[in-house]
Amino acid sequence: xxxxxxxxxxxxxxxxxxxxxxxxxxxxxxxxxxxxxxxxxxxxxxxxxxxxxxxxxxxxxxxxxx
Numbered sequence: 001x002x003x004x005x006x007x008x009x010x011x012x013x014x015x016x017x018x019x020x021x022x023x024x025x026x027x028x029x030x031x032x033x034x035x036x037x038x039x040x041x042x043x044x045x046x047x048x049x050x051x052x053x054x055x056x057x058x059x060x061x062x063x064x065x066x
Contacts, residue, residue: 025053 017023025035033055035041040056 029053 011029013026013029015023015026025041030036033041033053035055039058042054042056044052044054046052
């Protein structure tokens with residue numbers, strides 16, 4: 001596969017964005033990433049321009065990591 005070809009095996013889902021810029025993360029992605037409500041997520045852009053969504057752990061979940 002050349003660098004310009006993209007694999008077509010990724011999961012995709014279209015969601016609506018409200019006039020306030022809010023979008024609902026689909027349940028299957030929340031479950032897969034371990035995102036609970038209320039909670040926070042991190043949007044990160046790679047050098048290739050891809051946007052990654054990651055779970056942000058709560059302070060209570062981070063206890064013992066230091």
